[in-house]
Amino acid sequence: MSARADKETRTSSAMENRSANRNSVPNLNPETDSVGPPSALTYLDPHYWDERFSSEEHYEWFKDYSHFQHLIKSNIYTSSSVLELGCGNSQLCEELYKDGIVDITCIDLSSVAVEKMQTRLLSKGYKEIKVMQADMLDLPFSSDCFDVVIEKGTMDVLFVDAGDPWNPRQETVSKVMATLDGVHRVLKPDGIFISITFGQPHFRRPLFKDPKFTWSMEYNTFGDGFHYFFYILRKGKRCNDEKEDEKCKDSSISLYQDELEGEDYLFRTRFDDDED
Numbered sequence: 001m002s003a004r005a006d007k008e009t010r011t012s013s014a015m016e017n018r019s020a021n022r023n024s025v026p027n028l029n030p031e032t033d034s035v036g037p038p039s040a041l042t043y044l045d046p047h048y049w050d051e052r053f054s055s056e057e058h059y060e061w062f063k064d065y066s067h068f069q070h071l072i073k074s075n076i077y078t079s080s081s082v083l084e085l086g087c088g089n090s091q092l093c094e095e096l097y098k099d100g101i102v103d104i105t106c107i108d109l110s111s112v113a114v115e116k117m118q119t120r121l122l123s124k125g126y127k128e129i130k131v132m133q134a135d136m137l138d139l140p141f142s143s144d145c146f147d148v149v150i151e152k153g154t155m156d157v158l159f160v161d162a163g164d165p166w167n168p169r170q171e172t173v174s175k176v177m178a179t180l181d182g183v184h185r186v187l188k189p190d191g192i193f194i195s196i197t198f199g200q201p202h203f204r205r206p207l208f209k210d211p212k213f214t215w216s217m218e219y220n221t222f223g224d225g226f227h228y229f230f231y232i233l234r235k236g237k238r239c240n241d242e243k244e245d246e247k248c249k250d251s252s253i254s255l256y257q258d259e260l261e262g263e264d265y266l267f268r269t270r271f272d273d274d275e276d
């Protein structure tokens with residue numbers, strides 16, 4: 001196996017292994033005997049997701065709701081209209097619903113994910129939650145219509161072929177910016193974008209803080225040992241003083257750098273891609 005293929009295998013395993021809650025036929029890769037596709041690049045293939053969702057009932061990327069519920073509750077009102085990007089077969093929308101947030105629209109590029117999510121939600125009686133097939137790069141909603149847009153691990157898919165994370169490929173940047181443009185557009189003037197990711201602030205900041213966006217940026221971390229980021233971008237709240245504008249609500253962030261060894265580090269930064 002080439003060095004790059006080996007790295008990609010370890011990378012995709014790292015992305016998969018962080019599931020907190022798997023309830024399905026394991027998606028074993030026969031080449032590596034590990035969970036996940038042979039290459040992280042496979043996550044960019046829509047057919048991969050359709051095939052995966054046809055046999056998988058539930059997979060919670062990163063951590064489940066209980067780990068960041070406190071952050072949701074302090075940022076989303078029960079009266080908020082919420083758009084979830086790339087719902088997959090996650091229980092995030094159900095958990096929001098159980099917390100009293102009923103005006104929820106979920107989208108996913110995968111028709112299989114959408115169909116199964118619709119069936120699942122109806123069977124549980126959560127009939128107010130709308131689910132539709134849509135591309136987050138081209139959101140089919142009018143401007144200023146959601147109080148909250150939320151994504152968990154969905155934008156991370158766009159980064160799997162980013163190359164050098166300090167200088168991501170132009171194609172990656174274009175797709176991320178198309179997504180952010182759409183999110184910014186569909187948010188109400190005082191709406192918020194919540195991004196739950198392992199993408200570190202020094203890699204996300206240049207994209208989130210593009211001058212065209214009016215949102216401020218703050219983030220919290222959550223998780224035991226390995227930390228995830230919970231970014232909150234508040235539309236219309238950007239101020240001229242960028243230091244004042246950006247708030248980090250977790251002082252353990254500096255310790256976090258020490259934990260970036262091994263596979264997690266590989267997935268998150270892909271520094272070593274340039275060494276090949």
Ligand SMILES: C[S@@+](CC[C@H](N)C(=O)[O-])C[C@H]1O[C@@H](n2cnc3c(N)ncnc32)[C@H](O)[C@@H]1O
Binds near residue numbers: 060087109135154
């Ligand atoms: C890593 S999974 C995350 C799923 C879910 N958010 C979770 O937390 O478990 C990525 C999801 O994004 C979806 N996806 C990928 N590209 C997309 C796009 N351009 N627009 C909408 N959904 C997309 C995939 O079908 C998949 O369901």
